[in-house]
Amino acid sequence: MKFDVVYMITVVMPQLIWAIPLTLFLTITSGVIGNLLAVPVALARLSLNPILWAPARLFILTMRGTPLLVQLYFIYYGLGQLIPGWMMREFTFLRDGIWYAIFAFSINTAGYTGEILRGAILAVPHGEIEAARAFGMSRSQVFWRVTLPRAIRICLPTMSSETILLLKATSLASLVTVYELMGTATTIRVDTYRVYDTLIGAGIVYFTIVYGLTRVLDWLERRLNKDRLAMPSGTKAVARA
Amino acid sequence: MSLAWGDSGYGDEFFWGVCNTLLISVCGYAIALVIGMLGAWAKLCHIKALNRAGDVYTTVVRSVPELLLILLIFYAGMSALTRLLIGLGLAEEGLQLNPMAGVITALSLVYGAYLTDVLRGGIQAVAKGQIEAAKAYGMHATMRFVRILFPQMIRFALPGMSNQWLNITKDSALVSVVGVIELVQVGRSAANSTKHFVFYYGVTGLIYLALTICSLILLGRLEKRANRGVRRA
Numbered sequence: 474m475k476f477d478v479v480y481m482i483t484v485v486m487p488q489l490i491w492a493i494p495l496t497l498f499l500t501i502t503s504g505v506i507g508n509l510l511a512v513p514v515a516l517a518r519l520s521l522n523p524i525l526w527a528p529a530r531l532f533i534l535t536m537r538g539t540p541l542l543v544q545l546y547f548i549y550y551g552l553g554q555l556i557p558g559w560m561m562r563e564f565t566f567l568r569d570g571i572w573y574a575i576f577a578f579s580i581n582t583a584g585y586t587g588e589i590l591r592g593a594i595l596a597v598p599h600g601e602i603e604a605a606r607a608f609g610m611s612r613s614q615v616f617w618r619v620t621l622p623r624a625i626r627i628c629l630p631t632m633s634s635e636t637i638l639l640l641k642a643t644s645l646a647s648l649v650t651v652y653e654l655m656g657t658a659t660t661i662r663v664d665t666y667r668v669y670d671t672l673i674g675a676g677i678v679y680f681t682i683v684y685g686l687t688r689v690l691d692w693l694e695r696r697l698n699k700d701r702l703a704m705p706s707g708t709k710a711v712a713r714a
Numbered sequence: 715m716s717l718a719w720g721d722s723g724y725g726d727e728f729f730w731g732v733c734n735t736l737l738i739s740v741c742g743y744a745i746a747l748v749i750g751m752l753g754a755w756a757k758l759c760h761i762k763a764l765n766r767a768g769d770v771y772t773t774v775v776r777s778v779p780e781l782l783l784i785l786l787i788f789y790a791g792m793s794a795l796t797r798l799l800i801g802l803g804l805a806e807e808g809l810q811l812n813p814m815a816g817v818i819t820a821l822s823l824v825y826g827a828y829l830t831d832v833l834r835g836g837i838q839a840v841a842k843g844q845i846e847a848a849k850a851y852g853m854h855a856t857m858r859f860v861r862i863l864f865p866q867m868i869r870f871a872l873p874g875m876s877n878q879w880l881n882i883t884k885d886s887a888l889v890s891v892v893g894v895i896e897l898v899q900v901g902r903s904a905a906n907s908t909k910h911f912v913f914y915y916g917v918t919g920l921i922y923l924a925l926t927i928c929s930l931i932l933l934g935r936l937e938k939r940a941n942r943g944v945r946r947a
Binding site: 534535539641648655 | 774776777778779780781782783785786789790884885887888890891898901902905909911912915916918919922923926927
């Protein structure tokens, strides 16, 4: 077992680069579904009705209190077993690990982001909601036009780092036969017995994607906060409150 | 589908799995704290090269999946250590190291990076005047650290440290990929040999949940204790 830079760049890297789209697909799909699901989770968690908040709390606790790996195995093997045989034969896509992985990552993200969003909704300044009410907006109008957009802005930095964590977590999909970046690296590693070339190569690719994604998310954050950044520095602290 | 003790069920296997998970997490976390302290010191000291090295360490670890890092450090660490022991004549050819040591090293190096930033934040949150006052009293560096900086720093760093503890117990599940017997590995072998996947993975998940809840209760008490001298707003 030796480390060979030339081998890594000429043989390993090209194969890994072809796996990048799948890793990004996993990240984006689960990110979008998970963040959309996070809105009802956060709302249920904030509700005063125990029929709503109790399951939401339990859901968040389960998602945050158990390893993603166990959730993934539970869904892939457990759910896969519960699906009746004729459905497996009829819908061949159900045999593909990728949908189970997306399902697991989505609900996991929903749990984590739901809790973050809850905090952000509570942090929306009361005056803004009162102002919206004073304009005669209905409850749902206040939520969709004032509370939610404001809350998303508040938790955007946390959501960015959650997205990076999600991208890294998609490497677990390799354990349920999805040939994304990590899965491809593992396949090469097992076939060639070259541990360092493949793992370091994959590490470099991940590092590059994360770096790029951080840049994109920073840009998004700046863009969504344009009006606040354009204000004179003296008023900034007030606007942020 | 049974959790009985002994040959008829998986009760004892799960028990030893929990013990190993706790052993890996506790040892990994303890070493990670030492690495984190050194890292925080490296990032805050006056030597530029050490600052840079600290930054590179935390940035790289933060941007690469834990699964990959654990595999890489495990394989690299194990083979380097084996070669070293054979080279020194302390062991014979064909030596098999205990994989437990390998995964603890891997986890502690990963979490050392996260704790570096947590502890650095804690150090920076201590008011400058406190250190200046300690200097004015004529305390030397060690005493300043032990009596002034450390007790206050821990208070600020505790929430972050709690989070990383919760994360390391969960990430210790990843070491099952290199075949170390811990909770997930036990759950998997039980599920694979009986085909009761829902039940055994469910049990595994519930044990982790119990660990998390116990940790949360203990950490909450610890935080209260650390903040006992502070007036609440």
